[in-house]
Amino acid sequence: MNLNSIPAFQDNYIWVLSQDDGQCLIVDPGEAAPILKAIAENHWQPQAILLTHHHNDHVGGVKELKQKYPSLVVYGPEETQDKGTTHIVKEGDTVSVLGCELSVIATPGHTAGHICFFSDPYLFSGDTLFSGGCGRLFEGTATQMYQSLQKLTALPDHTIVCCAHEYTLANMKFAMSIMPHDQAINDYYREVKGLRVKNQITLPVILKNEREINVFLRTDDTDLIKEINKETKLQQPEQRFAWLRSKKDDF
Ligand code: ZN
Ligand code: FE
Numbered sequence: 001m002n003l004n005s006i007p008a009f010q011d012n013y014i015w016v017l018s019q020d021d022g023q024c025l026i027v028d029p030g031e032a033a034p035i036l037k038a039i040a041e042n043h044w045q046p047q048a049i050l051l052t053h054h055h056n057d058h059v060g061g062v063k064e065l066k067q068k069y070p071s072l073v074v075y076g077p078e079e080t081q082d083k084g085t086t087h088i089v090k091e092g093d094t095v096s097v098l099g100c101e102l103s104v105i106a107t108p109g110h111t112a113g114h115i116c117f118f119s120d121p122y123l124f125s126g127d128t129l130f131s132g133g134c135g136r137l138f139e140g141t142a143t144q145m146y147q148s149l150q151k152l153t154a155l156p157d158h159t160i161v162c163c164a165h166e167y168t169l170a171n172m173k174f175a176m177s178i179m180p181h182d183q184a185i186n187d188y189y190r191e192v193k194g195l196r197v198k199n200q201i202t203l204p205v206i207l208k209n210e211r212e213i214n215v216f217l218r219t220d221d222t223d224l225i226k227e228i229n230k231e232t233k234l235q236q237p238e239q240r241f242a243w244l245r246s247k248k249d250d251f
Pocket of ligand 2: 127164
């Protein structure tokens with residue numbers, strides 16, 4: 001299986017898993033033009049689309065793709081039912097595409113019905129988990145998002161995290177403001193800055209590394225608790241998550 005990222009809009013990525021024979025699956029095609037171009041260039045034959053949530057920058061290209069490839073199967077959560085989805089899926093379901101079994105993980109928070117797809121080692125995390133950060137809480141609560149992230153961080157160390165946005169540098173600027181002396185955060189911030197200066201992608205990331213540099217996954221970390229304690233004392237990890245998330249909203 002080959003993993004490909006197709007840039008879309010300002011900072012979205014459309015992820016494509018392709019086989020050597022050209023059959024492929026497409027994740028969150030927010031617009032059709034860049035993915036149609038990539039399909040032509042790579043001689044891909046799209047078999048299926050996976051949708052993580054209903055936002056337009058993730059589903060906007062579905063209808064055009066279905067016109068061009070009428071046999072495309074589109075899997076998505078209930079909230080995407082009017083976005084071209086042919087198969088509604090929920091937590092615990094398994095999607096079989098290209099001989100690959102993807103399990104559906106419910107990750108509410110960014111939207112009420114957001115889901116992620118995992119097929120070892122690939123995780124398509126949509127707008128739930130970003131490198132160095134997490135999605136904004138548009139429809140869900142901080143506790144929901146905290147629990148969603150706990151599910152994702154429990155996946156195997158070697159998980160390859162495919163996020164839907166290039167937000168890594170902004171996220172690491174925020175992380176630096178929270179934990180300015182943390183070695184892993186400093187190192188990663190420098191690395192990401194170097195990549196972005198050259199306009200290079202910072203994704204995908206390996207979950208084992210992500211757990212060390214993403215403050216939203218470190219809500220039980222004693223160093224992070226120490227930093228938060230300078231401003232406020234919060235007993236529960238989900239309270240510390242909520243505090244971080246609202247700080248990031250205003251950052
Ligand atoms: Zn979104
Ligand atoms: Fe998005």
